[in-house]
Amino acid sequence: xxxxxxxxxxxxxxxxxxxxxxxxxxxxxxxxxxxxxxxxxxxxxxxxxxxxxxxxxxxxx
Numbered sequence: 001x002x003x004x005x006x007x008x009x010x011x012x013x014x015x016x017x018x019x020x021x022x023x024x025x026x027x028x029x030x031x032x033x034x035x036x037x038x039x040x041x042x043x044x045x046x047x048x049x050x051x052x053x054x055x056x057x058x059x060x061x
Contacts, residue, residue: 001041002061003050005031009057016058019049031057 003023005016007030016024016031023037023046031053040046041060050058 006057016049
């Protein structure tokens with residue numbers, strides 16, 4: 001599974017980086033997936049971060 005953060009939707013709440021700092025980071029004030037972690041979508045914590053993203057900017061496909 002693949003993870004991405006839509007920069008058009010993200011407004012930089014930081015919820016994803018707070019919940020799963022091993023996968024998400026803050027990049028220029030917006031959420032981003034750490035390089036090399038794009039395939040971590042099967043992790044239950046990542047799915048939870050996506051569900052709790054206030055902007056619904058995280059995609060797990």
